[in-house]
Amino acid sequence: xxxxxxxxxxxxxxxxxxxxxxxxxxxxxxxxxxxxxxxxxxxxxxxxxxxxxxxxxxxxxxxxxxxxxxxxxxxxxxxxxxxxxxxxxxxxxxxxxxxxxxxxxxxxxxxxxxxxxxxxxxxxxxxxxxxxxxxxxxxxxxxxxxxxxxxxxxxxxxxxxxxxxxxxxxxxxxxxxxxxxxxxxxxxxxxxxxxxxxxxxxxxxxxxxxxxxxxxxxxxxxxxxxxxxxxxxxxxxxxxxxxxxxxxxxxxx
Amino acid sequence: xxxxxxxxxxxxxxxxxxxxxxxxxxxxxxxxxxxxxxxxxxxxxxxxxxxxxxxxxxxxxxxxxxxxxxxxxxxxxxxxxxxxxxxxxxxxxxxxxxxxxxxxxxxxxxxxxxxxxxxxxxxxxxxxxxxxxxxxxxxxxxxxxxxxxxxxxxxxxxxxxxxxxxxxxxxxxxxxxxxxxxxxxxxxxxxxxxxxxxxxxxxxxxxxxxxxxxxxxxxxxxxxxxxxxxxxxxxxxxxxxxxxxxxxxxxxx
Numbered sequence: 055x056x057x058x059x060x061x062x063x064x065x066x067x068x069x070x071x072x073x074x075x076x077x078x079x080x081x082x083x084x085x086x087x088x089x090x091x092x093x094x095x096x097x098x099x100x101x102x103x104x105x106x107x108x109x110x111x112x113x114x115x116x117x118x119x120x121x122x123x124x125x126x127x128x129x130x131x132x133x134x135x136x137x138x139x140x141x142x143x144x145x146x147x148x149x150x151x152x153x154x155x156x157x158x159x160x161x162x163x164x165x166x167x168x169x170x171x172x173x174x175x176x177x178x179x180x181x182x183x184x185x186x187x188x189x190x191x192x193x194x195x196x197x198x199x200x201x202x203x204x205x206x207x208x209x210x211x212x213x214x215x216x217x218x219x220x221x222x223x224x225x226x227x228x229x230x231x232x233x234x235x236x237x238x239x240x241x242x243x244x245x246x247x248x249x250x251x252x253x254x255x256x257x258x259x260x261x262x263x264x265x266x267x268x269x270x271x272x273x274x275x276x277x278x279x280x281x282x283x284x285x286x287x288x289x290x291x292x293x294x295x296x297x298x299x300x301x302x303x304x305x306x307x
Numbered sequence: 308x309x310x311x312x313x314x315x316x317x318x319x320x321x322x323x324x325x326x327x328x329x330x331x332x333x334x335x336x337x338x339x340x341x342x343x344x345x346x347x348x349x350x351x352x353x354x355x356x357x358x359x360x361x362x363x364x365x366x367x368x369x370x371x372x373x374x375x376x377x378x379x380x381x382x383x384x385x386x387x388x389x390x391x392x393x394x395x396x397x398x399x400x401x402x403x404x405x406x407x408x409x410x411x412x413x414x415x416x417x418x419x420x421x422x423x424x425x426x427x428x429x430x431x432x433x434x435x436x437x438x439x440x441x442x443x444x445x446x447x448x449x450x451x452x453x454x455x456x457x458x459x460x461x462x463x464x465x466x467x468x469x470x471x472x473x474x475x476x477x478x479x480x481x482x483x484x485x486x487x488x489x490x491x492x493x494x495x496x497x498x499x500x501x502x503x504x505x506x507x508x509x510x511x512x513x514x515x516x517x518x519x520x521x522x523x524x525x526x527x528x529x530x531x532x533x534x535x536x537x538x539x540x541x542x543x544x545x546x547x548x549x550x551x552x553x554x555x556x557x558x559x560x
Contacts, residue, residue, distance in 0.1 A: 060541060111364065287363070291369075
């Protein structure tokens, strides 16, 4: 696709205790460099998604091809564990891992934080010499319609209560608005696009809370409200090129 | 999306005797022209598709927005009629209308030719003043991995036998390779992209038959074999911009 190719991989994850799929888009090798090492952009999908949605719907491969960036699209939760209640709602359980390490016994397999931050990067480093996995993770960050302050919205409160228990101090470890107060040594501007017609904007996503916290702590952030756009992949497809270019510039490609 | 918007419409089709869906992508209006009339590009999907696949997967809206072209994505067959056997195979019946007018009693509702060539353009003209439907249809034509010579391939033979009966002269009315011998007053070059790794290339699609007929009859055609590409929407997404630009040039936009 766009001179490169999409590949889907399946592996057993010791972190999660189940088989997991992920996709990689490999950009084309430039003629001048037959064995390049491609910088890596992780796409962490949101509620209900698998590793496929972004690969099929975003059109991100166009800009990734042009900029020579590899795209990594993991899944959003463990699957196939048959934990009671795991598939009862679309905002919790399967397809809704919230990229945290659960502490409650029932959801002990939900360790997407460790999977994404540790296991998957190590697996890529060991198996894909064409990926430049030696760089630090998350040198540059951006998001589409993120859950900006989950401790203060129904999605987050439901998930954190079940995964992490009732101690709200534990929740703050996985809330960007809380975290930016503690870790504000961020050099690259955080780019956020948010559709103004997104029906989740005012009760779930709360980007203002995050941008206020960023401003308070000197973290560079650019929140772009996009009129006429909703929460769909059409919104993502429209602005994904800007995000990939944003990361390419931050990485000095 | 890309400054414009996708809309899905549902209507009862007298031609087909059932309800039909179609999508339109409306490009943004240029600031200099608040009430423009957009030229129209029909996308006729292939086997198994609905009106949704192209809108979700192709990324065509990017170039359509830039060129100011509206995209029309109809469905590929009647649906919901419950004709015995209509859903038994993916290459015949539902999702496989072949854009013909069936003559066999059992499939009498399969009149996608009239639906696409007559009913739908009239419906658009009556309901969408912002579309420039006064132009002749098919001033410029292109295709991705088309069934170039259906009378000579298994897909076509199965469909034509069932829809049209056993008289092969009737089949030729819906075969591009046969038609180009009769109607060769084609001014705009026909652009065809074809993946070299498409598993249907050599036994079903037969683009060489079509391009040979074009050459014989002086019809301008450009068949581009694309190495490494298969029959998927990833292939279409990679080259759709070229097709939209091709039509924009042919229409003198």
